[in-house]
Amino acid sequence: MSQWQQIQMLDKVHMDQIDFLYSDDTLPMEVRQYLAYWIEEQNWSQAVELDPSLACCLFHTMLSSLDDQIGRLALGEENNANMLLKHNLRRAKLQLWSKYQEHPQELAIAIDALLRQERAILSEAFSTSQASVDPPSDSPVLASHQHKIEERLMEMQKTIHGLKCSIEQHDDLQDNFDFSFRTHKHLESTTPASEPIRAKMIEKLQSMLNKLNHFRQEILSQIHELLGRSDTLRDLLLEEVSAWQNRQRLACIGEKCDTSLWHLEEWFTKKAEILFHLLHLLKMLTGMYDKVTYQTDPLKSQLPLLVRRLQEQIICLLKSAFVVEVQPKMQVPNQRPLVLRTNHKFSVRARLLVKLRDENNSLVVSIDIDRDATNLTGFRKFNILTSSTKTLIMDDPQKKGLVCDFKYISLKEQKISGAGKGNKGISEGSLSVTEELHIITFTLHYCYRGIKCQLQTSTLPVVIVSNANQLSSAWASILWFIMLSRDTKNQLFFSQPPEATWAQLSSVLSCQFSAVTERGLDNHQLKMLGEKLCGPGVNLQSTITWDQFSKEATASTPGDNNFSFWTWIDGILLLIQEHLLQLWKKNLIMGFVSRKYEKRLLKRKMAGTFLIRFSESTSNGGITFTWVDFNNDGTPEFHSVEPYTKKELEFLSLPDIIRDYQLLAKEVVPENPLLYLYPDTPRDDAFGSYYKERREVSTMEKRKYLNRRLIRVSTQPGETQMPDVKELLPISNELAADEVQNPEYKVENCLLGQPGETQMPDVKELLPISNELAADEVQNPEYKVENCLLDKEDPFLFQSNEEQQEPSILFDMPHLHVDDPDFQNLLIVENISNDTPGIEIEDLMNLYAKVEVGSCV
Numbered sequence: 001m002s003q004w005q006q007i008q009m010l011d012k013v014h015m016d017q018i019d020f021l022y023s024d025d026t027l028p029m030e031v032r033q034y035l036a037y038w039i040e041e042q043n044w045s046q047a048v049e050l051d052p053s054l055a056c057c058l059f060h061t062m063l064s065s066l067d068d069q070i071g072r073l074a075l076g077e078e079n080n081a082n083m084l085l086k087h088n089l090r091r092a093k094l095q096l097w098s099k100y101q102e103h104p105q106e107l108a109i110a111i112d113a114l115l116r117q118e119r120a121i122l123s124e125a126f127s128t129s130q131a132s133v134d135p136p137s138d139s140p141v142l143a144s145h146q147h148k149i150e151e152r153l154m155e156m157q158k159t160i161h162g163l164k165c166s167i168e169q170h171d172d173l174q175d176n177f178d179f180s181f182r183t184h185k186h187l188e189s190t191t192p193a194s195e196p197i198r199a200k201m202i203e204k205l206q207s208m209l210n211k212l213n214h215f216r217q218e219i220l221s222q223i224h225e226l227l228g229r230s231d232t233l234r235d236l237l238l239e240e241v242s243a244w245q246n247r248q249r250l251a252c253i254g255e256k257c258d259t260s261l262w263h264l265e266e267w268f269t270k271k272a273e274i275l276f277h278l279l280h281l282l283k284m285l286t287g288m289y290d291k292v293t294y295q296t297d298p299l300k301s302q303l304p305l306l307v308r309r310l311q312e313q314i315i316c317l318l319k320s321a322f323v324v325e326v327q328p329k330m331q332v333p334n335q336r337p338l339v340l341r342t343n344h345k346f347s348v349r350a351r352l353l354v355k356l357r358d359e360n361n362s363l364v365v366s367i368d369i370d371r372d373a374t375n376l377t378g379f380r381k382f383n384i385l386t387s388s389t390k391t392l393i394m395d396d397p398q399k400k401g402l403v404c405d406f407k408y409i410s411l412k413e414q415k416i417s418g419a420g421k422g423n424k425g426i427s428e429g430s431l432s433v434t435e436e437l438h439i440i441t442f443t444l445h446y447c448y449r450g451i452k453c454q455l456q457t458s459t460l461p462v463v464i465v466s467n468a469n470q471l472s473s474a475w476a477s478i479l480w481f482i483m484l485s486r487d488t489k490n491q492l493f494f495s496q497p498p499e500a501t502w503a504q505l506s507s508v509l510s511c512q513f514s515a516v517t518e519r520g521l522d523n524h525q526l527k528m529l530g531e532k533l534c535g536p537g538v539n540l541q542s543t544i545t546w547d548q549f550s551k552e553a554t555a556s557t558p559g560d561n562n563f564s565f566w567t568w569i570d571g572i573l574l575l576i577q578e579h580l581l582q583l584w585k586k587n588l589i590m591g592f593v594s595r596k597y598e599k600r601l602l603k604r605k606m607a608g609t610f611l612i613r614f615s616e617s618t619s620n621g622g623i624t625f626t627w628v629d630f631n632n633d634g635t636p637e638f639h640s641v642e643p644y645t646k647k648e649l650e651f652l653s654l655p656d657i658i659r660d661y662q663l664l665a666k667e668v669v670p671e672n673p674l675l676y677l678y679p680d681t682p683r684d685d686a687f688g689s690y691y692k693e694r695r696e697v698s699t700m701e702k703r704k705y706l707n708r709r710l711i712r713v714s715t716q717p718g719e720t721q722m723p724d725v726k727e728l729l730p731i732s733n734e735l736a737a738d739e740v741q742n743p744e745y746k747v748e749n750c751l752l753g754q755p756g757e758t759q760m761p762d763v764k765e766l767l768p769i770s771n772e773l774a775a776d777e778v779q780n781p782e783y784k785v786e787n788c789l790l791d792k793e794d795p796f797l798f799q800s801n802e803e804q805q806e807p808s809i810l811f812d813m814p815h816l817h818v819d820d821p822d823f824q825n826l827l828i829v830e831n832i833s834n835d836t837p838g839i840e841i842e843d844l845m846n847l848y849a850k851v852e853v854g855s856c857v
Contacts, residue, residue: 003115004036005262006122014125021117025099026110028092030085034069035062037400044112045161047105059096059104066093145236149267152233156274159226160281163219167281170215174292177208209294219285220302226278227306230271230313234320237267241320249460249482252327252337253508254515261325261351265401268321268353275314276356276449282307315453318446321353322455325403328440328462338462339474342382345408350442350457352392352402361447363392365404369411371441376491379436381414382464392444404442411464434473435494437461437481460488476550476566483508494546502530503540505549509569517576517584525592532594532616533565563619572614575621579649588612588677588686589623601678602628603636608675612654615643623654627673639673655690658683 007018022029032039039062047055070089100107184201192198244264247257282303289299326349329337340346350365357363366389369382386409392402440462444455461481463474477494483505484498509529510520521529530538533548550566572591576584583589593601593613602609607629615622622643629637644657662670677686 003040003118003122004032007118010121010125014121017121018118021114021121025095027107027114028088028095030088031062031066031092031096032114034089035065038062038065039111040115044108044115047108047112055105055108059100059107062107063093063097066096145240146263149233149236149240152229152236153267153270153274156226156229156233156271159222159229160274160277163222163226163278163281166215166219166222167284170212170219171284171288173208173212173215174288177205177212178292180208181205212292213294213296213298217298220298220306223278223282223306227309227313230275233271234313234317237264237271237317238320240264240267241323245323248327252460253479253482254511256514261323261353265351265353265355268317269355272314272317272321272354272356275310275317276451279307279310279314279449279451282310311451314451318352318354318451318453319455322442322444322457323351323353324442324457324459325349325351327459336471336475336478338460338478339471340411340462340464341468341471342411342413342464342466345410347405347407347409348440348459349406350404350444352444352446352455355400355402356448357392357402358448363402363444363446365390365392365442365444367406367409368441368443370438370491371443372489373439373491378430379438379491380433380464382411382438383414385410385412404444413466431494433465434463434470434477436463437477437491437493438464439489439491458488461491461493472567472570473550475570479508479512480546480549497546499543499545500549501540502534502538502542502544505533505544506530506540512569512573513576516573517581519585519587521592524597525590528592528594528597529569567619568616571619571621573621575614575623575646575649579646580623580654582690583612583654583687590678598626599636599638602626602638605679606676608673609678609680610674610676611678618643618645621646623649625658625674627675629673653690653692655687656692658687659691 007015010018022032042058043054044058047058066089070086070093096107184205188198241264244259244261247255248259251257251259285299285303286307289297289303293300326347327337328340328346328348329335330340330344330346332344348367352363367384368388369384370376370379373379388409390404390406392404395401395403395405438461440459442457446453446455461478463477465471465474480497480500481493484500485493487493506521506526506529510526514520527538530542533544534542548565550564552564553562580589584591589612591612591614593611598611598613601611605628608627610625610627612623612625615624622645624640624643626638626640629639631637641661644654658674659672661672661674663673664670672683674683676682
């Protein structure tokens with residue numbers, strides 16, 4: 001993070017100090033804002049103290065940078081959106097030009113002073129926050145590491161500056177000695193001096209040589225000390241890189257972690273600049289050694305070793321600075337990282353944290369898969385399609401970060417001679433496709449200021465599948481690997497996968513729900529999952545094998561369903577994401593509840609209290625609700641409906657199902673038993689905002705059919721259970737129905753019969769109730785039209801008085817046409833909608849009866 005970014009995060013008190021700092025016209029704040037990175041990267045103190053020409057160069061470069069910034073704003077603006085900003089920057093440029101064009105060194109002095117005062121304010125703010133705020137347990141460690149790195153970088157920069165001054169003084173001293181020595185030699189060869197004068201001259205030369213030798217020893221001592229500090233700083237930086245890589249691993253499986261590289265990029269670049277500057281100083285010393293040397297010269301024995309040690313440090317820094325910033329990830333059909341599918345595009349990005357490059361040499365990166373793989377017998381082999389090379393480019397002109405972005409690459413499996421379709425061929429190994437771990441490697445040949453080296457970095461292991469059915473199992477493999485392995489090169493991890501503790505797995509499962517639904521799992525939900533996976537008595541140290549998690553059917557799964565724990569969990573995650581996200585985020589779905597705990601929660605509540613939980617018998621995700629009722633003797637009775645799956649929720653939302661759900665009571669009067677969402681929230685208060693609006697239909701509107709809506713109905717326990725009505729479609733003699741937006745359905749709209757009769761829904765259309773709190777998944781049976789006809793009477797068929805004793809059959813139905821008088825009469829009555837207030841079901845049946853009598857006459 002740059003110094004200016006840290007300033008923008010200050011509190012009001014310290015921000016007022018910054019405002020006061022820029023209150024005069026020394027340096028406009030707009031310039032400080034838009035040239036922040038460039039300003040902080042320049043050596044203003046050197047321009048002030050040693051090199052006036054550098055101050056002039058920096059001044060003109062600043063004006064040129066302002067022109068570039070104004071040009072970028074003009075290029076990307078729409079409707080003069082940046083007019084005020086461009087005006088301020090132009091005014092700031094003219095102000096700087098008029099004030100510092102004749103004395104650019106004054107600008108260097110001003111900026112150097114401003115940067116120092118900014119650092120003082122930041123230091124004061126940091127000290128104040130440390131004294132007044134009690135940070136989290138891991139915050140002091142992080143702040144301590146960052147503070148140490150910043151301190152050592154500043155110390156090394158000061159040492160480099162002092163070392164440069166010492167070398168320049170040494171150069172002057174050496175020139176003086178060289179001139180005196182050559183003069184003495186020349187005079188000795190032409191006009192020899194007397195012995196006393198000669199002795200005095202030799203003594204003076206010896207004194208100058210001793211001083212020169214002392215200077216060289218001091219300089220070498222400073223360089224040794226600087227390299228020692230560099231070793232310590234390297235260790236701190238490697239710890240930060242390791243911590244960042246660990247955060248990135250966790251972020252891949254859904255943990256909320258900071259994976260930005262701002263700090264690391266800034267630290268690595270600063271250290272690299274220091275080391276390359278030191279390398280330049282050592283070359284200067286080498287030139288001095290070539291010019292003047294003597295028998296006991298310390299440069300002769302120490303300088304080559306120092307150069308070699310410094311080069312090793314630079315190469316080590318560069319190798320650790322090449323990282324994978326974005327792990328491989330597909331856009332479709334699966335957005336989970338590290339799971340790839342053959343012949344599908346994916347992206348991956350690498351970054352060089354050292355922002356130093358030679359403009360004359362392009363930095364080309366090549367990409368390979370399983371480059372260093374050994375002992376991978378039976379593993380599939382892949383080719384990378386499209387380009388396998390990219391050039392490191394700057395991702396931002398201001399930040400100048402060096403990135404290599406592979407956006408549209410794909411993998412194609414190599415064909416093996418003798419391999420059959422759908423298998424791994426003649427070299428088939430013991431691992432399944434979703435247990436093979438593959439590694440993508442980046443290689444960069446780096447060259448800068450005489451340093452040449454090969455840099456490599458690798459992605460985390462990826463799983464490559466060939467069809468969509470394997471995506472869920474592949475993600476389970478990624479979760480298990482990241483949870484239990486720190487060795488990112490262990491491609492044979494699943495040859496002997498280790499066990500996980502429930503403490504580890506529960507954290508990962510909760511993280512999956514947080515990442516997908518923004519709501520994790522509470523302790524009660526995790527306890528239910530732990531008991532389902534490990535049985536009663538589960539604790540944090542209980543162990544789970546890989547097969548238990550992803551392959552074997554759980555012992556507590558009802559019925560004969562054969563699917564793994566992870567398959568069940570992943571199906572629920574998908575169901576929530578597609579159909580239940582808002583309900584889950586608002587905590588309206590309890591979700592994971594054991595049968596025992598469910599009864600314990602409901603038995604002391606009012607009749608009609610219900611909770612919503614996930615089905616344990618549905619592999620691809622199912623949801624049901626359970627409510628409590630009480631018998632005459634006060635004993636509680638619990639009811640659960642068959643689970644709703646995503647196929648059903650695509651047509652009806654869960655809130656609408658709950659609102660319109662009907663239970664056929666013994667008095668043959670439908671009623672909704674769902675009154676209060678646990679613990680005591682009225683149903684409509686909980687779900688009212690999620691109901692779909694019903695369309696109001698006027699009684700005067702000319703319509704062919706009555707308005708209706710689809711609802712869920714169940715019979716009382718103990719009655720004959722029949723298939724669900726949700727699959728039935730209305731029967732119509734018309735080939736085309738009216739266009740009705742979001743039609744709403746009521747059972748009473750289907751109750752059309754003889755005058756004076758009370759019709760009830762066909763028992764074949766009723767959704768069964770289960771006394772078990774976990775029901776099997778609803779099967780979707782096929783229906784025939786004749787299954788919709790009652791055995792006694794069909795209210796849709798006209799019957800004469802003589803034929804009322806015999807039921808009509810399907811083929812007796814007359815064919816009505818639009819021009820038939822009977823049909824015209826019916827059209828008049830069908831304009832009446834059940835959604836109109838004040839019209840009861842009995843009125844509708846009487847109206848139909850009148851129409852039928854009239855048509856007979």
